[in-house]
Amino acid sequence: MSNTHETPVATGLAERMPGWLFPRLSGLHIVALFIALLLTGLLLIPVAQVIFVAFQNPATGALTLQNFVDFFGTSLFRESFWNSFYVSAMSVVVATAIALPLAYITTRFHFSGSILIQSLGFIPLIMPPFVGAVAMQLIFGRNGTVNLLLGERFGINIPFMEGLNGVILVQSIHYFPFILINLSASLRNIDRSMEEAAQNLGSSGMRLFRKIVFPLAMPGYVAGAALVFIKVFDDLGTPLLLNVNNMLAPQAYLRISGVGISDPMGYVISVILVAFSILSLWASFLVMRGKDYATVQKGGGGMAKRDLKPAEKVAAYGVVIFILLVVLSPHIGLALLSFGTIWSFAPLPDAYTLQNYVTMWAGSKTFIVNTVLYAGIAATLDVILGTAIAYIVIRTKIFGRKGLDYLATAALAVPGVVLGIGYLRTFHAIDVPLIGKPLASWWVIIAMALMIRRLPYALRACMAALQQVSLALEEAAESLGATKRRTIQKVVVPLMTGGILAGFVTSFATAAVELSATIMLVSSNNDAPLAYGIYLFMQTPSGRGAGAALGIVAVIVVAIGTIASQIIIERDKKLKASGDVQ
Amino acid sequence: MKKAGITIKDLHLSFGPTEVLKGVNLDIKPGEFFAFLGPSGSGKSTLLRSIAGFGPRPKGSILIGGKDVVALDPWKRNVGMVFQSYALWPHMSVRDNVAFGLRERRIPAADIATKVQEGLELVGLAHLADRMPNQLSGGQQQRVALARTVVTEPEVLLLDEPLSNLDASLRVQMRRELLRLQRKLGLTTIFVTHDQEEANTTSDRMAVLDGGVIQQIGTPQELYDTPANLFVANFLGTANILEGKVETEGGQARFRTTTGDTLALPEGKTASGTNIVLRPQNITLQRDPGANALAGQVLHREFLGGQIRYLIKAGGAEIVVDQSHRAGRDWFEPGMAVHLLANTDSAVVL
Ligand SMILES: Nc1ncnc2c1ncn2[C@@H]1O[C@H](COP(=O)(O)OP(=O)(O)OP(=O)(O)O)[C@@H](O)[C@H]1O
Ligand SMILES: [Mg+2]
Numbered sequence: 001m002s003n004t005h006e007t008p009v010a011t012g013l014a015e016r017m018p019g020w021l022f023p024r025l026s027g028l029h030i031v032a033l034f035i036a037l038l039l040t041g042l043l044l045i046p047v048a049q050v051i052f053v054a055f056q057n058p059a060t061g062a063l064t065l066q067n068f069v070d071f072f073g074t075s076l077f078r079e080s081f082w083n084s085f086y087v088s089a090m091s092v093v094v095a096t097a098i099a100l101p102l103a104y105i106t107t108r109f110h111f112s113g114s115i116l117i118q119s120l121g122f123i124p125l126i127m128p129p130f131v132g133a134v135a136m137q138l139i140f141g142r143n144g145t146v147n148l149l150l151g152e153r154f155g156i157n158i159p160f161m162e163g164l165n166g167v168i169l170v171q172s173i174h175y176f177p178f179i180l181i182n183l184s185a186s187l188r189n190i191d192r193s194m195e196e197a198a199q200n201l202g203s204s205g206m207r208l209f210r211k212i213v214f215p216l217a218m219p220g221y222v223a224g225a226a227l228v229f230i231k232v233f234d235d236l237g238t239p240l241l242l243n244v245n246n247m248l249a250p251q252a253y254l255r256i257s258g259v260g261i262s263d264p265m266g267y268v269i270s271v272i273l274v275a276f277s278i279l280s281l282w283a284s285f286l287v288m289r290g291k292d293y294a295t296v297q298k299g300g301g302g303m304a305k306r307d308l309k310p311a312e313k314v315a316a317y318g319v320v321i322f323i324l325l326v327v328l329s330p331h332i333g334l335a336l337l338s339f340g341t342i343w344s345f346a347p348l349p350d351a352y353t354l355q356n357y358v359t360m361w362a363g364s365k366t367f368i369v370n371t372v373l374y375a376g377i378a379a380t381l382d383v384i385l386g387t388a389i390a391y392i393v394i395r396t397k398i399f400g401r402k403g404l405d406y407l408a409t410a411a412l413a414v415p416g417v418v419l420g421i422g423y424l425r426t427f428h429a430i431d432v433p434l435i436g437k438p439l440a441s442w443w444v445i446i447a448m449a450l451m452i453r454r455l456p457y458a459l460r461a462c463m464a465a466l467q468q469v470s471l472a473l474e475e476a477a478e479s480l481g482a483t484k485r486r487t488i489q490k491v492v493v494p495l496m497t498g499g500i501l502a503g504f505v506t507s508f509a510t511a512a513v514e515l516s517a518t519i520m521l522v523s524s525n526n527d528a529p530l531a532y533g534i535y536l537f538m539q540t541p542s543g544r545g546a547g548a549a550l551g552i553v554a555v556i557v558v559a560i561g562t563i564a565s566q567i568i569i570e571r572d573k574k575l576k577a578s579g580d581v582q
Numbered sequence: 583m584k585k586a587g588i589t590i591k592d593l594h595l596s597f598g599p600t601e602v603l604k605g606v607n608l609d610i611k612p613g614e615f616f617a618f619l620g621p622s623g624s625g626k627s628t629l630l631r632s633i634a635g636f637g638p639r640p641k642g643s644i645l646i647g648g649k650d651v652v653a654l655d656p657w658k659r660n661v662g663m664v665f666q667s668y669a670l671w672p673h674m675s676v677r678d679n680v681a682f683g684l685r686e687r688r689i690p691a692a693d694i695a696t697k698v699q700e701g702l703e704l705v706g707l708a709h710l711a712d713r714m715p716n717q718l719s720g721g722q723q724q725r726v727a728l729a730r731t732v733v734t735e736p737e738v739l740l741l742d743e744p745l746s747n748l749d750a751s752l753r754v755q756m757r758r759e760l761l762r763l764q765r766k767l768g769l770t771t772i773f774v775t776h777d778q779e780e781a782n783t784t785s786d787r788m789a790v791l792d793g794g795v796i797q798q799i800g801t802p803q804e805l806y807d808t809p810a811n812l813f814v815a816n817f818l819g820t821a822n823i824l825e826g827k828v829e830t831e832g833g834q835a836r837f838r839t840t841t842g843d844t845l846a847l848p849e850g851k852t853a854s855g856t857n858i859v860l861r862p863q864n865i866t867l868q869r870d871p872g873a874n875a876l877a878g879q880v881l882h883r884e885f886l887g888g889q890i891r892y893l894i895k896a897g898g899a900e901i902v903v904d905q906s907h908r909a910g911r912d913w914f915e916p917g918m919a920v921h922l923l924a925n926t927d928s929a930v931v932l
Contacts, residue, residue: 472669476727478656479634479663480683480734490682494673 027485032392032404035385039407043452046422047274047414053425054267067264076246077265081272084248087167088232092179092225094172098323099180099224105316107187110307113320122177124327126558128513128531129174130237131551132330134538136170137161137242138343139333145347166242171232173327178231179224186220187213219287226284230277234415237515237531241538248273249417253520261424270418277413331555337548344541356545360537364550366526367533370443371512374529378450379507382458383500385451390462391488395474405459412456419449420520441523449517454507461506465499466492498572502565509561513554530554585612585770586647586737588633593642595632602628603640604794610772610787615764617781618774620791621817626774629791630740633772634663647737657686662736666743668727670715676702676726677711683734701733702726704763721752728760732767739764739771745780757784778818782806790814812932815859822860822901828853828931837931841898843876845926853931862904864925867892867914875921880914896922 057064071077106114139145140160147157160169190213236249245254252269259265308316338356340349385408392398393405411419427439439445469492477487493500515531522528525536530550537547588610595603602625610616618626631637633644635656643650651659670679680701684694702708705725715723724744731739744760745753761784764771775781781788782802790797790805790813797817798810809815812823826839828847835847837858847853871877878896885907892903892914903922914920 470667470669472665472667473671475634475636475656476663476665476669476671476730477682477686478636479659479661480730481657481660481686482682483655483657486686491671495671497673 028392028396029398031388032398032401035388035392035404036400036407038385039404039452042448043407043411043414043419046419046426049426050267050270050418050422051274054264054271056264058262058264067268071265071268074265077251077269080246080248080251080269083164083244083246084233087164087171087247088229090164090168091171091175091232092228094168095176095179095228096221096225098172098176098327099183101319102323103180103183103187105320107184109312109316111313111316113317116324117320122562123331124174125177126562127174127330127334127551127555128237128515128558129170129235130241130515130531131513131534131554132174132334133166133170133238133241134544135330135333135337135548135551136173137166138337139329140169141166143344148347161242163244167232167239167244167247170238170242170330171235172228173330175228175231176327178227179221182220182224182227183217186217189220190216222287223284226280230280233276233280234273234417235516236417236519237535240519241535249415249516252417252421256421256424256520261421261428266421267425270415270421273415273418274413277415281413334548334551334555337545338552340545356549360546360549360553363537363546364530364533367528367530367550368553370528371530374443374447374450374518375508375511377444377447378454378511379458379504381451382454382507383462383504385455386458386462386503387466387493387496387500389459390466391492394463394466395471408459409456411452414453416449416453416514416516416518417520419452420517423449423517423521440521443527446518446521446527446529449521450511450514453514453517454511457510458503458507461499461503462496465496465503468499469495498568502568502572505561505565505568509558509565512557512561585768587612587614587645588738588770588772589643589645589648590629590633591643591645593629593632593640593644595628595638595640597638602794603632606642606794606796608789608796608799610770612770613768615761615771615773615784615786617785617788618772618791619778619781619788619817620776620797622776624791625794626776626791627742628794630663630742630772630774633738634661634740635659660734660737661740662731662734662738663740664727664731664742664744666746668715668723668747670723670726670730672715674715675711676707676713676715676718679715679726680711680730680733683730687734697733701729704732705729705759720748721756724748724756725759728763732763732769737770739769741771741773743774743776745775745777753780760784790817792817807928808930809859809932812857812859815930815932820862820902822862822865822899824858824860824897824899824901825856826858827856837926837929839876839897843897844874845876845924845929846874847929847931848927855931857932858926859930859932860901860924861928862891862902864928865901865903866923866925867894867903867905867920868923869920871921872923874926875923877919877921880916880918880920882916883913894920894922 054067055063055065057066072081102117105111106117137144141147142157142159142162144161146160150156150158159165234249236253239245239247239250240253245251248269252266252273255263255269256266336349337343339352339354341351341353341355343349389404389408393401414422423445424440427445428441430439431437432439432442432444435442473491473495474487477491478484482490512529513531515535518529518532519535522532528536531554534547534550534554537543537550588608590606590608593603593606594601606629618629620626628637632640633646633651635651635654635658640652642652644652646659646661651661671682674682677698680698681694684697689697698711699708702711705728707722707725707729710718710722710726715726718726724747728744741760745756748756757780760773773781773784785802787799787801788805789799792813798805798814800808805814806818809818809821812821815821815823824837824839826837829836829838829844834849835853837845837847837853839845839858845858868875876896878894878901880892881895881900882893884891888907889904890907890913892905894901894903901922
């Protein structure tokens with residue numbers, strides 16, 4: 001009977017009232033509520049604000065579609081829209097051209113260079129694309145290394161980097177690993193027996209590939225391609241650095257920073273960017289759902305690999321090395337630029353020096369300090385929120401817990417530019433007490449933007465970590481007298497440490513080089529982080545060397561972060577390998 | 583240590599729309615070693631976990647030492663649970679694992695040290711106190727899990743298939759050790775298993791569950807000898823079941839099978855029901871017909887060492903008969919006509 005156990009008198013009244021009036025709020029309920037409010041304030045409201053303003057008459061405030069009519073009535077915007085679309089689509093095509101042979105060779109043949117492809121295929125991702133853009137110009141530009149050599153030998157000049165071509169080249173070199181990773185994974189997941197069954201029924205060669213392999217690998221490919229498309233569509237830094245302004249993201253930036261935050265065109269562009277983001281996320285969700293072609297059965301194991309004939313082997317190495325050279329060219333170019341004295345109208349720099357690093361260090365201490373501060377705050381908050389949300393979603397029955405997950409993950413569909421514009425619009429009228437500045441131009445808001453942008457990734461890392469912790473480990477603690485809070489503190493969080501740390505490192509490293517949201521929110525050079533610093537350096541020819549040096553610093557930061565998180569995850573797996581049988 | 587009895591009254595529990603426990607009533611005496619036995623999915627773990635306070639909140643009541651704990655959080659019940667997976671925390675040493683529950687109880691550090699030492703000595707692992715769980719064998723992990731639970735001096739000890747992760751020989755050794763420990767501490771213990779040998783050898787009494795309902799409660803022997811229904815009869819050991827009805831003629835009760843054979847029931851035995859349960863070892867095979875004997879034919883024979891197991895077609899069913907084996911004695915060959923003499927003293931009519 002319920003009145004036989006002691007009930008503290010204080011809660012007696014509340015317990016007699018209807019449940020909905022006095023919901024029993026545990027500590028976790030309060031945490032959930034706090035997170036919901038935080039995400040609402042820092043994500044939902046700013047984005048809703050942007051969308052709302054896009055449909056609002058700037059003068060009267062009435063709801064209208066006029067802004068969209070104006071947008072599509074302006075030839076510059078129509079052109080920008082078309083350019084963004086064209087560049088994204090072409091980037092997918094070029095990225096596919098790079099990824100397909102690599103994926104095909106590694107999964108279908110016994111090829112000793114496979115390891116090379118697998119490890120080097122990830123390298124582009126550790127460099128922010130805009131950092132490589134300037135270096136690419138020096139290699140592939142009109143007066144860059146390649147064209148100078150081509151001109152000397154064959155008297156031709158190929159416009160690799162002219163206008164939109166430059167954006168396409170830089171982006172596809174940077175983002176092709178998304179396709180490579182997804183495509184290789186789905187090719188590897190095709191069971192040998194699928195292929196053998198087809199062969200057994202008389203299918204072979206190209207026909208087999210077209211009828212069996214291609215359809216089975218399609219979902220993985222589409223998922224990768226959709227990701228590339230949307231990353232390119234949203235990107236601001238690369239077109240800006242290459243001085244290609246007739247695309248959507250740069251237009252949004254230029255309108256807001258040039259005309260001002262009341263100009264509706266920036267908002268219209270934001271709505272279009274968000275719509276495309278959602279569309280492509282949805283598309284990749286659709287193809288992946290229910291078409292999980294992980295067909296590898298017990299005892300199976302990937303497609304049949306065959307040995308290459310000597311001539312084929314030479315050709316394969318040729319293709320792979322050529323692609324890798326192209327893919328690594330931004331890194332090579334950046335390194336040359338950072339160590340070079342003068343590099344202009346010459347295949348290589350005139351001489352080599354460390355002077356750029358000295359200049360860079362003198363001129364960018366603030367940038368580095370700011371970066372550590374912003375990315376540190378963002379990553380710390382990300383793993384705290386990520387852990388809390390993961391616990392609430394996976395281990396509790398709190399009402400609306402799924403909503404927290406969706407809300408945090410929704411940040412994936414919000415391009416940095418849009419978040420930046422949303423913050424400017426929402427927070428410009430709110431003054432920070434004691435600081436005497438609007439919230440929108442206070443440095444803390446940059447850290448908040450970074451936190452929101454990285455939260456989806458940190459959340460996935462924390463969820464994965466929590467799923468590794470068997471429920472019995474928690475129940476054991478509870479049955480020995482530990483309360484929920486103590487159990488989380490003593491058992492859950494310590495066991496999640498590896499995953500949380502990996503999430504922190506990834507968040508930190510990627511937040512450190514993010515440009516699109518930050519560029520909108522930096523209000524003075526004193527508040528600028530590293531990525532913005534590189535952008536500033538790269539604006540003047542004399543600053544390029546130092547900018548490249550700073551870029552190298554960024555690459556190293558991200559590389560160390562990526563490697564560290566891999567090591568942490570591996571070590572963690574080993575520790576967890578035992579202790580809890582099951 | 584405190585000994586507490588457990589009384590469960592009309593316990594219902596559902597996972598969403600599916601009802602998994604359908605009105606469980608149970609009375610476990612203080613200090614008793616009690617087993618839950620039943621097929622997979624019968625609700626044993628669910629019932630055990632609801633005593634510890636895990637899973638959805640059930641309807642009905644669970645009294646531990648006379649106090650209803652249904653509304654209490656797991657950490658407020660003084661119930662020790664040993665998990666099938668042991669659930670040792672991989673980030674804590676053996677010592678810290680064992681000390682955990684004591685620390686949660688805010689016991690002075692010096693006392694904790696002695697209690698941990700005693701607990702580890704109890705399971706013979708004092709020398710491994712500083713190891714990490716992943717440096718222990720399965721049997722050692724099991725002992726640590728046990729020590730970790732008993733040092734907190736729970737009122738009841740719950741064990742969910744604690745031996746299922748051990749190999750066969752270790753399982754026999756551990757179950758003896760478990761019993762020795764339980765007797766020494768006098769802890770009220772519930773042991774979940776689907777291995778009847780384990781339940782038979784350890785428990786004072788046991789409950790057989792099926793479909794979320796307790797089928798029968800009693801000592802292992804009672805359950806084997808006088809099953810309350812066909813499920814229990816079939817679940818515990820091998821049972822031959824013949825259909826038919828009880829007839830009384832001149833004060834003598836007989837069971838007439840559907841094929842018309844009759845088996846005289848012992849004098850004074852009043853029985854009703856439509857099935858008779860005969861255990862394989864209570865049937866003798868003979869070549870010649872006799873009173874009270876069923877005619878049949880040998881279908882199959884298996885030599886098991888100490889016994890020979892025959893499968894015989896008789897009385898409208900296939901009957902398993904075990905005969906003890908002695909060197910030099912003749913076997914019955916498949917295809918042979920035989921007669922079965924059933925010892926109806928030990929038969930049960932249901
Ligand atoms: N979390 C859950 N959600 C839904 N149904 C569940 C859940 N846990 C158990 N069940 C169902 O409840 C029933 C009883 O499960 P339980 O784990 O108690 O069985 P068991 O007797 O312990 O079986 P086993 O011998 O296999 O361990 C099963 O039908 C199972 O499918
Ligand atoms: Mg179970």
